[in-house]
Amino acid sequence: MARKNTATAVKPSARSAVEARKDLLARAARNAEGANKLRSDPLADAQAARGIVLAIDGHAAELARRGLSAGYREAALQLAQEIEDHLQAVPAAAVTARGRSQDTVELLADAASTAQAVRGAVLRVTRDAEGRRVAHDFGLSEPFSARQPAHVARALSRILEARERHAEVVADIGLLPEDVQTMQQLVHDLETVAEPPARHGDEQAQVLEAQGALRAFFDLFAAKAALALAADPDERGRLLALVPRADERRHLRRETTRASG
Numbered sequence: 524m525a526r527k528n529t530a531t532a533v534k535p536s537a538r539s540a541v542e543a544r545k546d547l548l549a550r551a552a553r554n555a556e557g558a559n560k561l562r563s564d565p566l567a568d569a570q571a572a573r574g575i576v577l578a579i580d581g582h583a584a585e586l587a588r589r590g591l592s593a594g595y596r597e598a599a600l601q602l603a604q605e606i607e608d609h610l611q612a613v614p615a616a617a618v619t620a621r622g623r624s625q626d627t628v629e630l631l632a633d634a635a636s637t638a639q640a641v642r643g644a645v646l647r648v649t650r651d652a653e654g655r656r657v658a659h660d661f662g663l664s665e666p667f668s669a670r671q672p673a674h675v676a677r678a679l680s681r682i683l684e685a686r687e688r689h690a691e692v693v694a695d696i697g698l699l700p701e702d703v704q705t706m707q708q709l710v711h712d713l714e715t716v717a718e719p720p721a722r723h724g725d726e727q728a729q730v731l732e733a734q735g736a737l738r739a740f741f742d743l744f745a746a747k748a749a750l751a752l753a754a755d756p757d758e759r760g761r762l763l764a765l766v767p768r769a770d771e772r773r774h775l776r777r778e779t780t781r782a783s784g
Contacts, residue, residue, distance in 0.1 A: 539594030551735030
C-alpha cells in the first residue's frame with residue numbers, strides 16, 4: 524500500500540478552496556490592470572507554493588485566524604499543479620513553428636521585434652501608478668510570445684488602439700506616423716498567416732493567469748505571516764524567505780550595464 528503523504532494534506536473544504544481561488548484570480552486581475560509584470564519563473568513559483576503550504580502547517584491556526592484559511596492552501600496547490608500541466612503543453616508551439624515557411628518566419632520575427640521595441644519603450648516612460656494603468660492599455664500585462672502570430676498581432680493591435688488615447692506617451696517614446704503605418708501593415712499581414720487551432724487553448728495565457736493568482740497568494744501569505752509571527756523574528760524570516768522574489772528592474776539594468784562594459 525502506498526504511504527499517504529500527510530505533510531501537505533489539508534482539510535477538505537471544496538467550497539472554500541473555490542472561493543479562495545476566485546479571490547486570488549480577482550487579485551491577480553487587479554494587479555494586471557496596473558500592468559504588473561510577472562518577472563519570476565512560473566515553475567519556480569509552483570515549486571515554492573508547495574514549500575510554503577508545507578511550512579504553513581505549524582502556524583495554520585494563527586494564519587487562518589488572520590484570514591489565510593485552508594482554502595487558500597488548497598487553491599495554491601491546485602494553481603501550482605495547473606502551472607506544471609500547462610508548461611508541459613507549451614512545447615507544442617515549437618512543433619507548429621517548425622512547419623512555417625521562411626516568409627512567415629521572417630514576417631513574424633519583424634512583427635515581434637517591432638512589438639517588443641514599442642512595449643519596451645512604453646514600459647520605460649510609464650513608471651508611476653497612473654503610468655502602470657497606461658501600460659495596461661498598451662497591452663503590457665497580456666501574455667506575449669514572439670513565436671505565436673496571434674500574440675504578436677494582438678500586441679501590435681493593442682499598441683495601435685492605445686496610441687489614440689495616450690498622445691503624450693506616443694510623443695514620449697517618439698512613435699512616428701511611419702511607425703504606425705508599419706505596425707498596421709504587419710497586423711494585416713499576420714492575419715493572413717494560417718495557424719492550426721491550439722488543442723488545449725492558449726497554454727501560455729493560462730500559465731500567466733495561474734501564476735498571477737499564485738503571486739497574489741504569496742503576497743497574502745507574506746502579509747499575514749509578518750503579523751502572525753511578529754514576536755518570533757527568526758521564524759518569520761524563515762517563512763518569508765520561502766517566497767520567491769521576482770527579478771527587479773534595477774537588477775536587469777545592472778546586468779545590462781555589466782554586459783556593455
